[in-house]
Amino acid sequence: MGITASPNWQGWLIAYFFFGGIAAGAYFIAGLLELIGSERDREIARGAYYLAFPLLVLCSLFLIADLHRPERFWHMLIQSDTFWPMFKYWSPMSVGSWILSAFGAASFVSFADALAEDGRFGLGRLGSWARMMRLSPAGKLFAVLEMLAAYGLAAYTGVLLSATNVPFWSNTNLLGALFMASAASTGIAALILIMGRRVAHDSLAKLETADTLAMALELVVMIGFVASLGSLASRFVTNKYGLIMLIGTGGAGLVLPLILRLLPKSWGQNAAVVSALLVLVGGLLLRYGILNAGQSLTIRVD
Amino acid sequence: MSDAYGFYTDTTVCIGCKACQVACHQWNELPAELEQQPSEHGPGQTRPMTGNSYDNTGSFSDVNWRHVKFIEKSDIPAVGTTPASVSHSPQDPNRDNLQWLMMSDVCKHCVNAPCLEVCPTGAIIRTEFDSVYIQEPVCNGCRNCVGACPFGVIHMGGSGNAGQGTAKKCTLCYDRMQHGLTPACAQACPTESIQFGKIIDLKVRAEQRVKDLHDLGFPQAQLYGADTKILGGLNSFYLLMDQPEVYGLPSNPKLPSRAVIPSTLFSMGSALLVALGALFAFRKKRMDEFATDPAAKER
Numbered sequence: 001m002g003i004t005a006s007p008n009w010q011g012w013l014i015a016y017f018f019f020g021g022i023a024a025g026a027y028f029i030a031g032l033l034e035l036i037g038s039e040r041d042r043e044i045a046r047g048a049y050y051l052a053f054p055l056l057v058l059c060s061l062f063l064i065a066d067l068h069r070p071e072r073f074w075h076m077l078i079q080s081d082t083f084w085p086m087f088k089y090w091s092p093m094s095v096g097s098w099i100l101s102a103f104g105a106a107s108f109v110s111f112a113d114a115l116a117e118d119g120r121f122g123l124g125r126l127g128s129w130a131r132m133m134r135l136s137p138a139g140k141l142f143a144v145l146e147m148l149a150a151y152g153l154a155a156y157t158g159v160l161l162s163a164t165n166v167p168f169w170s171n172t173n174l175l176g177a178l179f180m181a182s183a184a185s186t187g188i189a190a191l192i193l194i195m196g197r198r199v200a201h202d203s204l205a206k207l208e209t210a211d212t213l214a215m216a217l218e219l220v221v222m223i224g225f226v227a228s229l230g231s232l233a234s235r236f237v238t239n240k241y242g243l244i245m246l247i248g249t250g251g252a253g254l255v256l257p258l259i260l261r262l263l264p265k266s267w268g269q270n271a272a273v274v275s276a277l278l279v280l281v282g283g284l285l286l287r288y289g290i291l292n293a294g295q296s297l298t299i300r301v302d
Numbered sequence: 303m304s305d306a307y308g309f310y311t312d313t314t315v316c317i318g319c320k321a322c323q324v325a326c327h328q329w330n331e332l333p334a335e336l337e338q339q340p341s342e343h344g345p346g347q348t349r350p351m352t353g354n355s356y357d358n359t360g361s362f363s364d365v366n367w368r369h370v371k372f373i374e375k376s377d378i379p380a381v382g383t384t385p386a387s388v389s390h391s392p393q394d395p396n397r398d399n400l401q402w403l404m405m406s407d408v409c410k411h412c413v414n415a416p417c418l419e420v421c422p423t424g425a426i427i428r429t430e431f432d433s434v435y436i437q438e439p440v441c442n443g444c445r446n447c448v449g450a451c452p453f454g455v456i457h458m459g460g461s462g463n464a465g466q467g468t469a470k471k472c473t474l475c476y477d478r479m480q481h482g483l484t485p486a487c488a489q490a491c492p493t494e495s496i497q498f499g500k501i502i503d504l505k506v507r508a509e510q511r512v513k514d515l516h517d518l519g520f521p522q523a524q525l526y527g528a529d530t531k532i533l534g535g536l537n538s539f540y541l542l543m544d545q546p547e548v549y550g551l552p553s554n555p556k557l558p559s560r561a562v563i564p565s566t567l568f569s570m571g572s573a574l575l576v577a578l579g580a581l582f583a584f585r586k587k588r589m590d591e592f593a594t595d596p597a598a599k600e601r
Contacts, residue, residue, distance in 0.1 A: 003454045003550050003551075004452055005362070005448050008445060028573070028576065067444055067467075068458055068467030069442045069468060075424075088422065091446075096422075155570075155572070159569060163559060163560075164446075165451065173564040173565045175565065177565075177569045178572075180576065181572050210580040213576075213582065221572060298449070298454075301361055
């Protein structure tokens with residue numbers, strides 16, 4: 001073990017994994033609310049739409065910046081010699097490029113829809129038409145597509161890491177599941193932060209319940225992830241970056257905010273804000289820890 | 303495949319001269335990395351010693367597409383005996399009971415190549431000679447292939463390198479082969495440790511050599527990558543005199559795509575649970591609202 005070279009995926013990709021996860025998690029919940037939520041909960045979906053598309057644009061820039069030949073970013077989607085579409089369903093990065101495009105298109109439509117609903121940028125006159133579309137069967141179908149695109153964006157990055165020969169990453173099949181759970185917990189935490197003062201108190205409570213469940217899932221998947229490493233589990237829990245993930249994400253980013261949620265309601269708004277912030281920091285440390293733990297056992301040349 | 307070409311490297315006759323590395327650097331116009339090497343004697347001096355036997359290359363890099371490994375073994379087994387437990391401890395300080403394993407490492411041009419599999423731009427292709435080749439004008443420097451290769455072969459081209467920012471590795475001298483020439487390293491090898499030819503011919507030769515070595519009393523002689531067990535077969539395969547790990551070769555490298563279906567299924571399960579959790583949170587509260595809000599009841 002340990003003769004794989006380091007792909008040297010650092011800052012840009014950590015930032016992408018983190019913000020992409022937030023966008024995907026928030027958008028996933030928004031799609032779900034379009035399908036089953038009450039009219040009052042739609043406020044939350046709208047908040048997610050204002051979050052998802054701008055974050056997606058930011059993420060695309062991070063990804064392009066990470067390339068060593070950024071001017072060739074379009075080679076991911078278009079074959080540079082034939083100009084036919086470039087797609088390899090067995091390569092997660094290739095699939096991910098298309099997922100990112102699909103998410104971009106869908107979240108742009110949702111973003112425009114939110115603008116129309118709020119009557120911004122002169123889109124107000126489309127508001128009633130947008131509302132009609134949203135309530136039609138096509139609107140419901142679109143909500144399903146929202147959820148699918150969000151799931152893809154949240155999970156493919158984890159699948160991508162496992163589809164390598166880097167230690168830790170390639171020894172588990174749970175990174176996609178872990179990133180999905182983390183996308184949900186951080187996405188909802190971001191919604192709590194930006195929507196906290198705008199939505200009704202009960203809507204916020206629902207968001208917190210959903211977040212608590214996502215965090216519990218993330219904690220379970222994280223334990224499963226370490227267990228799935230088998231003989232490498234002991235190396236992971238003694239690795240510097242492994243510890244950052246376990247203590248930073250597992251402890252400070254999941255267990256601590258879960259305890260805060262259980263505190264008496266008198267803590268009120270502050271506890272909600274603090275725990276949401278902790279979840280976000282934990283989500284960032286998750287990406288930082290996983291990416292660096294694997295690469296710390298590879299060969300570095302440069 | 304009958305038209306597959308590649309290398310058979312017989313490590314038993316490698317003398318560690320590094321002529322293959324020099325030939326590779328010359329033909330492919332790879333710079334010598336001198337300016338990147340901090341030297342106490344000032345710039346332009348020879349690079350410092352690694353302290354690892356006669357290996358001062360260290361590892362593959364964007365300009366080192368071949369790498370002669372020197373593995374120092376103490377406890378030399380007597381001829382005709384199997385080394386029960388060979389110790390791979392650091393060098394014997396007196397060098398009086400020492401054996402070298404030398405091996406010229408290179409891209410394996412795998413039949414099921416992990417780098418080619420993951421490459422999202424189609425820059426990595428399989429040529430008409432069944433070798434694995436990176437098209438420099440297509441590569442956009444995403445580095446997925448770097449982490450996919452289980453042999454640490456691929457590295458990113460640095461500044462001052464032709465094709466800066468793209469993935470670099472052995473081309474099996476694709477340009478020479480298109481003109482019927484032998485790859486530079488095999489041509490330069492003075493002991494025929496590196497042999498070039500059609501894979502089917504090389505395999506026959508290698509199997510005979512293993513048989514001869516077994517008959518001569520070297521039962522540890524074994525082929526690495528000649529059958530399909532390792533990534534469907536390696537078009538650059540080796541005759542080794544110890545276990546692959548001793549040479550720093552993985553005994554069971556993984557094909558990236560193997561992870562895609564199970565990882566995707568687990569992630570779907572995770573997404574389903576997230577959806578169920580959110581469903582519970584939002585449905586439950588709706589019911590509670592309904593129960594406590596008399597106005598809602600009347601509706």
